[in-house]
Amino acid sequence: MHPPSSRNAAIALLTALFSLAAPASAETELRVCADPDNLPFSNRNQEGFENKIAALLADDLQAKLSFYWQKQRQGFIRETLGAGHCDVVMGVPHGYERVRATPPYYRSGYAFVTPAGRHLDISSFDDPRLRDLKIGLHAIGNDGANSPPAHALASRGIVENIVGYSMWGEESQANPQGEIVSAVANGEIDLAVVWGPIAGYFAKPYGNAIQVAPVPADSASPEMPFAFDIALGVRKDDQALADRLAASLTRKRPEIQAILAAYRVPIIQPIVGSTPSATDSVAANH
Structure with a gap:
């Protein structure tokens, strides 16, 4: 066997460097945990507003979009995000302790x-x-x-x-x-x-x-929230994905607001942002 020519060696070196620099396939796929029958949020036909927003973000991130379908019952986070079947939940209350949340995108x-x-x-x-x-x-x-x-x-x-x-x-x-x-x-x-x-x-x-x-806050129990900031949730140790999604939410904010309006999601202003309420708990849909 003859030694590779300098041209072949250069090609081999560039190929090796590219393979190190290129993102892994998992990093170019936005894997979303979703309920297959939970309109207006999501369904298997991708007709929910969370499906539409996920598609918008995937396009912005130049990522392939895929869904891992599971009914939102007790153990949903553990059996989807926690089990590694998917990487992001499209709607969690900001401050929910079982995930790392992005800044909220609606209230x-x-x-x-x-x-x-x-x-x-x-x-x-x-x-x-x-x-x-x-x-x-x-x-x-x-x-x-x-x-x-x-x-x-x-x-x-x-x-x-x-x-x-x-x-x-x-x-x-x-x-x-x-x-x-x-x-x-x-x-x-x-x-x-x-x-x-x-x-x-x-x-x-x-x-x-x-x-x-x-519905206004309950005068008899002012500590009980009736409004919630809703964010994207990722695994607690996935700061990188949380940051990418947060940046995408900012870039695509007008389009996201248009989707929410089309689905008649009642919006309460202001969105709190990165400071969660101490009394936040899981909202009815999740």
Whole structure:
């Protein structure tokens, strides 16, 4: 075997250097942990606003986009992000202790959903009419009563007129998250207290027939948050990815805001930014 020519040696050297400098394939792929049936956030057809924002960020980062699908049940973070199947969760409350969060990209809260024609105009949990109205709530925890609205109503003894709706539904049920809004439109319940992005999205087909109004902080429990800064979450030790995503969020902010508006996500200003609230906890959708 003859020794390589100087030209071949130079090519070999450049190839070696390029292989060292080029990013690994994992670094050029944005692997997103997502629920396959959780509109308006995500679904397998990539119709949710988190799917759209993930595609926007992947394009900005010149990365291939892929989704790891898993139902958002107990253990979701551990079994997706923690198990290494994917690298980013598109919606976590800023300050959530199980992930490293980017700066938040939107802030939203709970909403009162009522039939516009009845002019209920509920604006507080202290409204005495709430004792007589049939109120819909999402049952989202093991006890079915752990959301801030459930606590606010229970603390006032408003429990007998509560109607619970599953956040997840049966496997065969399409868009179970929206059933509670349909119940308001159909007159099955008088009003619902719903996480804002769900309320805005599922009220949209009903046009002006459904009113969506923000829920203010509970005067009886001011320490309990009703609004949350929502961020992207990565593994705690993945500072590099968090930084790349944070920069991309900044660059693509106008486009992200347009996507949120198209999905009628109720936005609360200001977004707190990099300083999480001490009382932040997991919002209803995650």
